[in-house]
Amino acid sequence: MKSESKHKKLAIFGGLSGCIEGATRVSANWMRWQIVRGKRLLLWETNPDVLSRWAQSVIETEILLREVTQQESFVKECIQIVNANSDPVAKAIMPDMVEELINLDHEYDRLERTYETIVDGCPTGPIKSGYLWIRSQSDWYLRSEWLRQDCINRGGCCGRSCGCCEVPPDPRRRKGWGHCTAKCACCKSLRDFQANERDKRLLQPKYDLTAFPWSHYSRQMFRAYIWSPD
Numbered sequence: 051m052k053s054e055s056k057h058k059k060l061a062i063f064g065g066l067s068g069c070i071e072g073a074t075r076v077s078a079n080w081m082r083w084q085i086v087r088g089k090r091l092l093l094w095e096t097n098p099d100v101l102s103r104w105a106q107s108v109i110e111t112e113i114l115l116r117e118v119t120q121q122e123s124f125v126k127e128c129i130q131i132v133n134a135n136s137d138p139v140a141k142a143i144m145p146d147m148v149e150e151l152i153n154l155d156h157e158y159d160r161l162e163r164t165y166e167t168i169v170d171g172c173p174t175g176p177i178k179s180g181y182l183w184i185r186s187q188s189d190w191y192l193r194s195e196w197l198r199q200d201c202i203n204r205g206g207c208c209g210r211s212c213g214c215c216e217v218p219p220d221p222r223r224r225k226g227w228g229h230c231t232a233k234c235a236c237c238k239s240l241r242d243f244q245a246n247e248r249d250k251r252l253l254q255p256k257y258d259l260t261a262f263p264w265s266h267y268s269r270q271m272f273r274a275y276i277w278s279p280d
């Protein structure tokens with residue numbers, strides 16, 4: 051049992067390796083000190099199961115916040131098109147779209163509360179302060195080369211010249227800023243098909259930080275979302 055825990059801790063530690071280089075490029079001694087403390091805690095004090103469950107929840111919730119924000123933007127675009135259209139058949143779907151917008155607004159509020167509860171429940175100090183420090187920079191997701199490449203690999207806007215990821219869809223929805231999800235209006239307009247299961251896996255490959263050993267993709271997700279400011 052003890053050796054299983056040790057292996058999990060080493061898996062998480064492996065997820066952090068390489069981040070020092072990125073951190074020193076971006077920031078100074080404070081971040082380096084945080085990393086040293088984080089490693090010490092990971093190796094000696096942190097329960098890897100608690101940390102991996104927390105990381106999985108926070109990443110899942112952040113992706114859901116982006117999905118809701120991007121879907122809102124899509125519905126608003128549709129409303130503008132219908133508004134500009136005099137066809138009564140098109141006008142007839144307006145109440146449904148307004149209702150969807152209201153539901154999405156409630157869903158965003160609910161997810162935002164969930165997110166804040168999850169962040170408050172972060173099990174360790176250095177992990178939490180490092181994570182909050184990264185999130186305090188509004189363009190954190192644009193600084194990560196891995197996240198940009200992941201967006202391209204998933205068929206997102208970083209692979210095109212539209213620049214959607216650089217321009218957040220709604221300035222009030224800061225927790226919904228980030229790279230494309232399956233709900234991105236711009237990506238949807240280029241996908242003239244209903245996504246099947248294989249396509250959905252491509253739009254968001256599987257990651258499960260609660261399943262050890264971590265897959266390569268899970269390790270990269272942990273590093274990009276939780277720890278690395280590069």
Ligand SMILES: [Zn+2]
Pocket residue numbers: 207210212213214215236237
């Ligand atoms: Zn785009």
Ligand SMILES: [Zn+2]
Pocket residue numbers: 206207214230231234235236237238
């Ligand atoms: Zn997109």
Ligand SMILES: [Zn+2]
Pocket residue numbers: 198201202206207208209215228229230
């Ligand atoms: Zn992107």
